[in-house]
Amino acid sequence: VNAALFQAQKMESIGQLTGGIAHDFNNLLSVLASGLEVLNMQRASNADARTFDSMRRAIDRGATLTQQLLAFARQQPLQPELHNVNRLITGFESVLRRAGNASIEFDIALAPSLPSTVLDRARFESALLNLVVNARDAMPEGGKLLIRTNAVSLKQQEVSGLAAGDYVKVSVCDSGSGMSPETIRRAFEPFFTTKEVGKGTGLGLSQVYGFIKQSGGEVVIKSELGKGTEISIYLPAVHGSDEVDEDKTETVLIVED
Ligand code: ADP
Numbered sequence: 001v002n003a004a005l006f007q008a009q010k011m012e013s014i015g016q017l018t019g020g021i022a023h024d025f026n027n028l029l030s031v032l033a034s035g036l037e038v039l040n041m042q043r044a045s046n047a048d049a050r051t052f053d054s055m056r057r058a059i060d061r062g063a064t065l066t067q068q069l070l071a072f073a074r075q076q077p078l079q080p081e082l083h084n085v086n087r088l089i090t091g092f093e094s095v096l097r098r099a100g101n102a103s104i105e106f107d108i109a110l111a112p113s114l115p116s117t118v119l120d121r122a123r124f125e126s127a128l129l130n131l132v133v134n135a136r137d138a139m140p141e142g143g144k145l146l147i148r149t150n151a152v153s154l155k156q157q158e159v160s161g162l163a164a165g166d167y168v169k170v171s172v173c174d175s176g177s178g179m180s181p182e183t184i185r186r187a188f189e190p191f192f193t194t195k196e197v198g199k200g201t202g203l204g205l206s207q208v209y210g211f212i213k214q215s216g217g218e219v220v221i222k223s224e225l226g227k228g229t230e231i232s233i234y235l236p237a238v239h240g241s242d243e244v245d246e247d248k249t250e251t252v253l254i255v256e257d
Pocket residue numbers: 130134135138174176177178179183187188192193194195199200201202203204205206229
């Protein structure tokens with residue numbers, strides 16, 4: 001509980017800091033942009049036009065960057081709705097597959113019957129994409145990637161951080177590099193990355209973790225160096241909301257004569 005609280009507070013401080021800087025920077029950029037417009041109207045020669053254009057483009061780029069920072073900093077309120085994770089994964093499958101590459105064997109194994117759960121669809125999809133991208137990055141030479149769903153009943157203390165009860169479990173498994181115990185320990189920290197500069201931001205898993213905790217769930221990492229990684233998301237099941245996949249259910253027809 002303390003670790004989760006610490007994590008949430010850290011994310012909040014980083015969000016506030018980033019948001020504050022981005023906001024002020026954006027104000028400075030708009031002062032520059034309007035100043036530039038005034039000068040542009042008074043320009044003496046055509047040669048100046050190119051200079052003005054490149055300055056304006058630089059300002060536009062700066063504005064785009066600050067928008068992205070603001071989007072990260074703003075703790076967007078969640079839009080929780082009742083969803084069946086099997087259906088969300090199926091609907092998002094083509095995007096997930098595109099995130100892999102040719103040398104990765106990609107499989108999806110959905111539970112034949114799965115209760116629904118309350119979550120924000122867009123955030124769930126981006127969490128899943130984050131996990132798939134990480135799995136892909138862990139297998140530069142290729143390997144196996146499996147997304148699996150299961151309905152599970154947990155006993156007290158079975159998964160630390162979760163009360164006993166019914167959950168929907170979504171796992172992303174890969175046969176990649178695996179993580180050292182130190183990496184596992186720090187994986188949810190914002191900005192923690194082992195990837196080279198420009199490749200990793202270290203924000204993926206911290207966002208997954210924050211979102212799943214906000215949704216009442218838990219994220220569990222199982223990983224072994226050189227063997228692979230399984231990252232599992234647990235989300236509270238909503239009772240009486242099971243969706244049965246008709247294709248996977250045997251229908252017994254009783255013919256009465
Ligand atoms: P990023 O992917 O930008 O580095 P993340 O927060 O998503 O940021 O991941 C943090 C770190 O956790 C990664 O740099 C990597 O070391 C480790 N990691 C995450 N997923 C996996 C995985 N499937 N296999 C091996 N290592 C992983």
